[in-house]
Amino acid sequence: MTVLETTATDTTDTAATVEFRGLRREFGTTVALDGLDLTVRPGELLALLGPSGCGKTTALRMLAGFEHPDAGEVLVDGEDVTRVPAHRRDAGMVFQSYSLFPHLSALDNVAFGLRMRKVRTAERRSRAGELLDLVGLADKGDRYPHQLSGGQQQRVALARALALRPRVLLLDEPLSALDAKVRLTLREEIRRLQQELGITTLFVTHDQEEALSMADRVAVMHAGRLEQCAAPVELYGRPATAFVAEFVGTMSRIPGRLDGTTVEVLGRRLPVDGTAPAGDEVDVLLRPEAVGVRPDDAGDARVVASAFLGAATRLTVRLADGTEVKADLPTHEAATLGAGTAVTVSLPERPVLVAPRTTR
Amino acid sequence: MAGLNPGRAARRPALWRPLVLVCAGLYFLVPLAASVIFTVDVPGEGVTFDAYTQILGTEGFVSSLLLSLELAAATIAVVLLLMVPAMVALRLGAPRLRPVVEVVCSLPLVVPPIAFVAGLGTVLKWGPEHLSRTPLFQTFVAIQNPDFPVVLVLAYVVMALPFVYRALDAGLRAMDVRTLVEAARSCGANWPQALVRAVLPNLRGALLNSAFLTLALVLGEFTVAQLLGFRPFAVWIVNVSGSQAQLSVAVSVLSLLVTWAMLLALASFGGRARTASASRG
The missing domain is CATH 3.40.50.300 (P-loop containing nucleotide triphosphate hydrolases)
Structure with a gap:
């Protein structure tokens, strides 16, 4: 040595x-x-x-x-x-x-x-x-x-x-x-x-x-x-x-409406993290671990796929407007959420990243 | 033929194998055996090895063989010094030029030696006439020096190109030249060192192959040497056959054996070098 x-x-x-x-x-x-x-x-x-x-x-x-x-x-x-x-x-x-x-x-x-x-x-x-x-x-x-x-x-x-x-x-x-x-x-x-x-x-x-x-x-x-x-x-x-947001880790994009320093997404109003882009049509960038999913018969989102990753399971959820969101849930919670289950998608009360809209 | 096992022949699936072996063996061995018998069985005298014992004493044998070996050595040196750096540079610098070089190197296979030597002879005649007042005249004289005709080396280098190209190309294909050179360079080796220390040792098989093919080519070459009026080994054999038929066949048999011996020597040299380097580490 x-x-x-x-x-x-x-x-x-x-x-x-x-x-x-x-x-x-x-x-x-x-x-x-x-x-x-x-x-x-x-x-x-x-x-x-x-x-x-x-x-x-x-x-x-x-x-x-x-x-x-x-x-x-x-x-x-x-x-x-x-x-x-x-x-x-x-x-x-x-x-x-x-x-x-x-x-x-x-x-x-x-x-x-x-x-x-x-x-x-x-x-x-x-x-x-x-x-x-x-x-x-x-x-x-x-x-x-x-x-x-x-x-x-x-x-x-x-x-x-x-x-x-x-x-x-x-x-x-x-x-x-x-x-x-x-x-x-x-x-x-x-x-x-x-x-x-x-x-x-x-x-x-x-x-x-x-x-x-x-x-x-x-x-x-x-x-x-x-x-x-x-x-x-x-x-x-x-x-x-x-580019960095989507290249590093997994990132989902959900369309949102920008209003000053806040953005309206999934029926909530959340502060924008960092500087907001010009224009009010934006995409909100979400990490799968930040997205909450719970079963709700009245929900208008549907689970379309699930992938078992070990401790967590990654669900792909299609929102009412057709956007797909990825969400990581502990495997025991995700067990009841098979493909086709009606769910609601929730976000934590935290600032979110936004980017100029590219979806559709 | 000694390895032929009669027990195997009895097994049906392998029946064709000994058959092919016997056919091939007959094809190669019958003419060889006929040559040997012709040289040792003199009518009226029984079996005698006089033809072989005479060889050494015959006028021109030693000198023509030595000339051929010298020509072979010079040709091998020139063709390898020309082709190895060229092929490595081609791989590293201009891989898109490869088809061009391949075609150029294959041309000597397409152009018959007789056409080649006709062109060469024309130049050798034309040159001194037009250049008689310039120093180049001496050059033309020098390259045709019968003691060591440089012009033959030049001709043989061209004729060996297709074989050397193919042997080296196969060798270079088997390794990642670029990475090896870069690895050597990042270890502090300059260009020549990278070539000599990292690339050449891994090309040993290809270099031996090229050298042997060139040696065989030069030892057996007749057309060019004869038409340009030089007297290396192959030309000497043909000249001698006119007067001493048995002797010339004996020399042919001997040269065949010598070529085999050289092949074996080169092969075992390559093998020994490999095990030697293995035990050194």
């Missing part, structure tokens, strides 16, 4: 700040990055989240030095690295999958970077061994990549990325090729290592659960732009834009 301690002290003192300034990149006619501004604080794990094609991977690859911006700059600790070639960027990277060198054993894979730096063989091997120990694979050093499971390969890749004590750790969807169980354990392990080493980390993912559970802050990207960058709780509770 000596490597852990030395690396930890090395990096907490020197944890780097990363800044993207006005990054722009076009591939032919598609705009991958359309003026991205983002700052990663020292020692934090920042997740870049977004649908495929939103430019998150392009941004990561620009920090790694594999892509070059048409305009804008990348700064590490205030120093412009835009023109620095990839092998001098001092960034460790873990790829989606199959990135280990097939002709080298796990130990030699981890030692590859040290070999490039001309570190002596004995020192190289002992350090690679310590790193393998760090990711829990001390006994697998002589295995070749094809003899390791997917999860083990990604652990080796992580050890390899950390071998040169990089200032920044880049993770490009490292868990997406793994099965669900391995993904969960490796997720926790990456987070633990990252916190112990205190290394500034950029994590690209399209899986919102992964982003919300691991990251200090999540940057949601859409069409080459940053939509919102905030802590997971804030992102979920107070999404800045309609």
Whole structure:
């Protein structure tokens, strides 16, 4: 564990700040990055989240030095690295999958970077061994990549990325090729290592659960732009834009009428959270856990579907005007609400988010 | 044929297998056996190995074989130095150009060697006439030096392109070149290091295949060398067959065995290198 301690002290003192300034990149006619501004604080794990094609991977690859911006700059600790070639960027990277060198054993894979730096063989091997120990694979050093499971390969890749004590750790969807169980354990392990080493980390993912559970802050990207960058709780509770609201978590839209700073929805008048959009025809955005549903023979809403999620059951309810709302209920309560049951839908007395109307 | 098991033949579903094996074996072995018998069975003298013992002493054998091997080595070196970086660059930088390169590399299969050498001969004649007053004249003389005809290397490089392209393409297809290069680069390797340390070791099989196909091509090539007036191994065999029929057949049999031996050597070298690297880790 000596490597852990030395690396930890090395990096907490020197944890780097990363800044993207006005990054722009076009591939032919598609705009991958359309003026991205983002700052990663020292020692934090920042997740870049977004649908495929939103430019998150392009941004990561620009920090790694594999892509070059048409305009804008990348700064590490205030120093412009835009023109620095990839092998001098001092960034460790873990790829989606199959990135280990097939002709080298796990130990030699981890030692590859040290070999490039001309570190002596004995020192190289002992350090690679310590790193393998760090990711829990001390006994697998002589295995070749094809003899390791997917999860083990990604652990080796992580050890390899950390071998040169990089200032920044880049993770490009490292868990997406793994099965669900391995993904969960490796997720926790990456987070633990990252916190112990205190290394500034950029994590690209399209899986919102992964982003919300691991990251200090999540940057949601859409069409080459940053939509919102905030802590997971804030992102979920107070999404800045309609895109973030619907991309992160589940969100239902119900038409409402805006009246000053209040909105009329489902027969109630509720205050608006944040700034209200122009126009009085709006959609109210609702999380499924905020929607109450109870059986009511006189109700004009109908349950159309239910999905068992374990402790909770997600009901899809069709309102009188045809709008569908999703609601999470404790499973024991939802047991009596089969498809076709007449119900009423209620909202808590809390400010709600509104967005310009898009439904019908 | 030794592996043929009569017990298996009795089982009905597998009946066609030994049959095919016997047919194929006859097809290959009968001419070979006939050649061997022709070289060792001299009428009136009984069985003798004189034809084989004479080979080494025959004028031109060693020099022509050495010339062929040198040409093969030079051709392998040139074609690999040309094709490996080109194919990797193609994969990484311009994947859409691949069909173009594939067609260009396959052209030597379409153009018969006889047409190829006719064109080559025309240029070699035309060049010195028009360039006699320029330093290029010396170049034309130098590449036709009979001790080491560079022009043959150039011709063989072109003729080996289809085989080398196919072998390397198969090797590159089997791995994710882009990710390996990027992984190496993020580990602090510059471009040449990434190529040599991360890509080439995983291409070893493809490189050996290319080298062997090129070697076989150069050792057996007759048309171009003969028509340009050089005397490597294949040309020497044909020349010798006019005067000493038995000897030339003996040499053919021997060259076949030598080629097999080289194939085995290359294959076992590849296999040993793999296990050696496995035990090193």
